[in-house]
Amino acid sequence: MQGAWFAFILTLLAGLSTGIGSLIAFFARRTNKTLLAVSLGFSAGVMIYISLVDMLAEARLDLLGQYGQPGEWLALGAFFAGIGLTALVDLLVPEVENPHHAWRVEEMESAAEAARARKLLRTGMVTAMVLALHNFPEGIATFVAGLMEPATGVAIAMAIAIHNIPEGISVSVPIFYATGSRRKALLYSCLSGLCEPLGAAAGYVFLLRFVSPGIFGVVFAMVAGTMIFIAFDELLPAAHEHGEHHHAIGGLIGGMAVMAVGLALVR
Template sequence: MDENVIFALLLTLFAGLATGIGSLLSLLTSRTNTKFLSVALGFSAGVMIYVSLVEIFVKAKDALVVELGATNGYWMTIVGFFGGMIFIAAIDRLLPKLGNPHEVKSVEDMDVEPSNAEYTKLMKMGVFTALAVGIHNFPEGIATFMSALQDPNLGIAIAIAVAIHNIPEGIAVAVPIYYATGSRKKAFKLSFLSGLAEPIGAFLAYLILMPYLNGVMFGVVFAAVAGIMVFVSLDGLLPAAKKYDEAHSSIYGVIAGMMVMAISLVLLA
């Protein structure tokens, strides 16, 4: 395993473990700064949308045009892009409907002594949310890994954006489990484990895709990565950012994320 692969895997591990950071924030603080959360989620969405459409999609198209020609290469890029969206949308549809996985509550918003019925409901919500987060993190791990493998600097930017949006997912997993069990340790453990789906997805991508990674395979996968990241941003990050919005803070976060990503791509070129 060469250094580039190890670096890409470590980036996905970093991004995935951000769910644990979210868990710690929810369990060690009494209130959540929702204004900051709105800006952070918007920033993450801005980074992911900009880099997907301006950088990743273009790299995928260039690779496929070289292999298949201008017209066929462009069409295959489009197929890969929307195929990635359909893939992540299908995962989203198949998951149990447990509300917004980015929904954040402060510890003061819930009863610290749930009844037996509430205990069961909260525990079920926490476990299924952890499952949902884990499944969602799987393709994100592939996206981060493939991006870092192609361009380490691009991989770092994507890993940071993914990590930011994994933080509220960790909160969503930890809070109901904590109030169901009264155990911070159990809540943190399950939240932490849900984030491990990201590096697992990356490692499976390495085992399955690497032997077949020619120009066409790279282009299609990279286009799908762009589609996945745009869908996650539009379906998850932006609605969650607007939920906690104050005075257009989420859109300012989006613009800031795009600007930072644009400047960093120029500086790293």
């Protein structure tokens, strides 16, 4: 039970990092694109390295031990199922309202000046709801990782927290310019992030109900697939778009290097 609380707190902190994005939006006049590109690349590097080197490998060994050679195929199937399910969630989100495609403070400000308050408020509310939908599977992934391997869970929580900061900007800025209230903007930004601990709770109930030999290996492989999709579909394209190519790649390599050293130290 203590491990479950630790994993839940990790997920809660990662989700609430959307509030940091709100605070940045209130006080920053322009986005530091170099820092954003490096940070997003770093998060992608963390997720990719952990998923392929640690989580998928751990799931494979667990399932091989449980089922023999068929466990190898089960691990691969679960990995790609995780990718597919996350891609399906992403496809259900309308492109024009997808919060992963709105990153810069100044773009949101110029839009605010050109639009009416009612339209801005609707934009902020829809973005918050869409972001909540995206955060649900990310919450499950963070919780499961924290429950099964605390060190891995901490790393994933940090990567998702960085990932959530610019999303908090995309929620809070239109609401702030529509209402003039920093409090409301911060509130809705944080509420959208709270779907991550809701995802954690759902993951906990699922694991308790369906726990069986091999289930953790399957779940771990699926979580690895989820992380891979987030890294390649969201983080790397955003890092490349909003910064120089070598900034994004430098962040990517840096994230991998930090995780390689970190995993070596805890083993």
